[in-house]
Amino acid sequence: MIKELKIINKLGLHARASSKLVEITNKFESEIFIEFNSVSVNAKSILGLLSLAIPFGSNFHINIKGIDEEEALIEIENLIKNKFGESE
Amino acid sequence: MSLEKKGIAVSHGFITGHILLLNQARTIVDKKKIKKTEIYEEINRLQLAVEKSIDEISELKINSDYGLKSEHIDILDFNILILEDEILASEVIQKIKKEQINAEWALNSVLTDKSKNFSNVKDIYMQERLADFYYIGERIIKNLRGNLDFSLDFEKDSIIVAHDLSPVDALKYCQDKNVIGLLTDVGGITSHTAIIARSLSLPAIMSLVDISQVLEPGNEVVVDGYKGLVSWNLKDDEKKEILKLKKEYSVLEENLLEFSKLPSLTKDGVEFLIKANIEIASETSSAIRYGAQGIGMYRTEFLFTSKDRFPSENEQYEDYIKLFSNNDFNDITIRTLDIGGDKLIHKNDDEANPAMGLRGIRYSLSNIEIFKNQIKAIFRVCSEKKKKIRILLPMVSTLEEIIEAKKLIESMAKEFDVDDLYNIGVVIETPSAAIMVNEISHYVNFLSIGTNDLIQYILAADRNNKELRPILNYYQPAVIRTISDIVTNSKEGTYISVCGEMASDILSLPLFIGLGINELSMNCHSIPIIKSAINELEKKDCENILYKCIKKKKSSEINTILKKEILKKVKKAKKIIKYEF
Incomplete structure (x- = not known):
């Protein structure tokens, strides 16, 4: 499944946010890829995510494939909606 | 500008x-071709080095000396995530396989590649993460090379x-x-x-x-x-100004050396022994230069941690005997191994709170062969030099520990026939030892108040935590009252020294004189100024100052009293101590 999501925390997808995202993606069996500015990276790799450096307000695509893809999407969406636990 | x-x-x-x-300082990596048969070994080497790196960081998280905040933990976790990154690992492994090159080179080129992605990113914060890549790369490479520290x-x-x-x-x-x-x-x-x-x-x-x-x-x-x-x-003109200052300082330094020759007597003739704390045996020469009357504490940790293994009995003997060369010190105090706390632990068992963990005498008694080796080395020196060595046991918290250690030391003394050539003392640095000091003083020949740890344990405040600086000071009423209680509650006539950093604090000096402490042991540098100050103080005055301070309820009040008294009474050292506070 492919879905478009938006980064709404002020700092963007920086180190701490990426760490949190990677912790979640690694819990799931499914293959998870994130595409931004026509670059696609494995969302289980902190190095991949960091190299995207998705800034505040940007849209990106997430592509999840596997047995637990639905649960994975819910958790990822929640994390992003909650601004990675940051105040703004 | x-x-x-x-x-x-x-x-x-x-x-x-x-x-x-x-x-x-970056590590230089060289490119080496490897044989097809060596690929497996090379990958294995990489994985071990990565694992070791993760362990090191995890350990830092657990054993850190500093009060870790959530953001520190985040940074460490971030480092661990990069190390655990399977994409990174698989890319390096692919490179090793495909190009048949050494792990160091493969890792370095993958990281360089990755960091190129970052240099296109405009966000400064993100670019700063580049530094993390370098540190991580350095760490892995260090571990690939068998953890040899670079020279x-x-x-x-x-x-x-x-x-x-x-x-x-x-x-x-x-x-x-x-x-x-x-x-x-x-x-x-x-x-x-x-x-x-x-x-x-x-x-x-x-x-x-x-x-x-x-x-x-x-x-x-x-x-x-x-x-x-x-x-x-x-x-240029600023440089000139500075050089003038440098000259001024060297005059002060000369004064210090002049002070070092003074006797350590109060104005009314009461004698104090001023000794040196040292870390390396060869420091005895600077102890003499600065006017120490002996070695009040030789910390043996660095002897133990400077190599990748513990020193043998013989190596220790050769080190301890150096303490007696080129001097006529009558006795020397050797503190037995005080491993743990923020002194690097050699054989690391994971401890969540090493400052309160298996350290000092606790470590020695549970590693009895290491302890015995140390005592043997000490007794060989006593027996050969016919000089007295005082054995100081650190981190004592119960009477049982003292009894057990004492029994062991006494039986070894018989073997070496050195019954009259040693004394046993303990460091009073835990609240429990301070409370039990009367009973303890009946079992030992001397006591040494270890203020650094005593203060942090009494105030329950980590001495490496910067946020706690306002609490952590020598003038806390609880600290001063505890020290005073230690002296008053000890058996009549017990020889008491102070061996922590507080011993070199000029403001605390009247308190120690007032209490009738026998010996102050400090870093060599501080000896001249303390000697000079002792010369200008009177025991009777100091007793009054102590009496005034002990009644106070706040550290700021005590600090004010002491500052006033010192500035009033200590004239000779004044021009030097103006730089101290």
Whole structure:
């Protein structure tokens, strides 16, 4: 499944946010890829995510494939909606 | 424009030199071809090095000396995530396989590739993460090379600048004769790195916040290790001004040496023994130079941690015997191994709270062969030199520990026939030992109050935690009352020394004199000024000062009283101590 999501925390997808995202993606069996500015990276790799450096307000695509893809999407969406636990 | 930064002067001296940034020293990686049959081994080597790196960081998380905040944990976790990154690992492994090259080179080129992605990113914050890549790469490469610490060639007059420097690294690098000073972002006066700097007579300033970021490689800096001031980018006239200051300081230094020859008697003729705390046996020469009347504490940890294994009995014997060369000290105090706390642990068992863990006598009694070896080495020296050695047991918290250690030492003394050539003492540094001091004093020949740990345990405040500085001070009523209780509750006539950093604090001096402490043991540098101050104080006055202080309820009140009294009474050392507070 492919879905478009938006980064709404002020700092963007920086180190701490990426760490949190990677912790979640690694819990799931499914293959998870994130595409931004026509670059696609494995969302289980902190190095991949960091190299995207998705800034505040940007849209990106997430592509999840596997047995637990639905649960994975819910958790990822929640994390992003909650601004990675940051105040703004 | 000239620039300056102020920190805490942890070791005095005035120097000019050029800086060497230690954090940024990069490791050079060479490219090697490997055979097809070696690929498996190479991958295995990489994986072990990565695992070791993860362990090291995890360990730091658990055993960190500093009060870790959530953001520190985040940074460490971030580092671990990069190390655990399977994409990174698989890319490096692919490179090793495909190009048949060594792991170091493969890792370096993958990381370089990755960092290129980052340099396109405009976000400065993100670009700063590049530094993390380098550190991580460095760490893995270090571990690939079998954890050999890199050695450095220092040019003449190098001043080491680092964010932080572990005691072991400090000892390793600062002993180089070309290294003349040390500047760090973090750390304080009682950190072991500071203690080492003082022990090496190496001017050092710590808590400079971001000095390792601000200075550029090769910068010429002036280090005023009296005021805690670093300055650079100086104009010619400013340089001239500074050189004048340097001269002034050297006059002061001469005064200090003159003071060192003074007897340590109060104005009304009461004698105190002023001795030196040392870390390395060869420091006895600077102890003599600064006027020490003996070695009040030889810390043996560095002997134990400076190699990748514990020293043998024979190696220890050869080290301890050096304590008696070129001097006529009558007795020397050797503190048995005090491993743990923020002194690097050699054989690391994971401890969540090492400062309260298996350290000091606790470690010795549960590693009895290590303890026996140390006592044997000490007794061989006693027996050969026919000189007395005082054995000081650290981190004692129960009477049982003392009884057990004493029994062992006594039976070994019989074997070596050195019954009259040793004394046993304990460091009073835990609240329980302070409470039980009366009973303890009946079992030992002397007591030594270890103020550094005693203060942190009484106040339940980590001495390396910068946020706690306002609480952590010598003048807390609870600290002063505890020290006073230790003296009053000990058996009549017990020989008591003070061996922590507080012993070198001029403001605390009237309290120790008032209490009738027998001996103060401190870093060599502080000896002359303390001697000179003792000469100007009277026991009777000090008793009154003590009486006044002990009734006070706040540390600020005690501090004010002491400052006033010292400024009034201590005249000779005044021009020097104006740089101290």
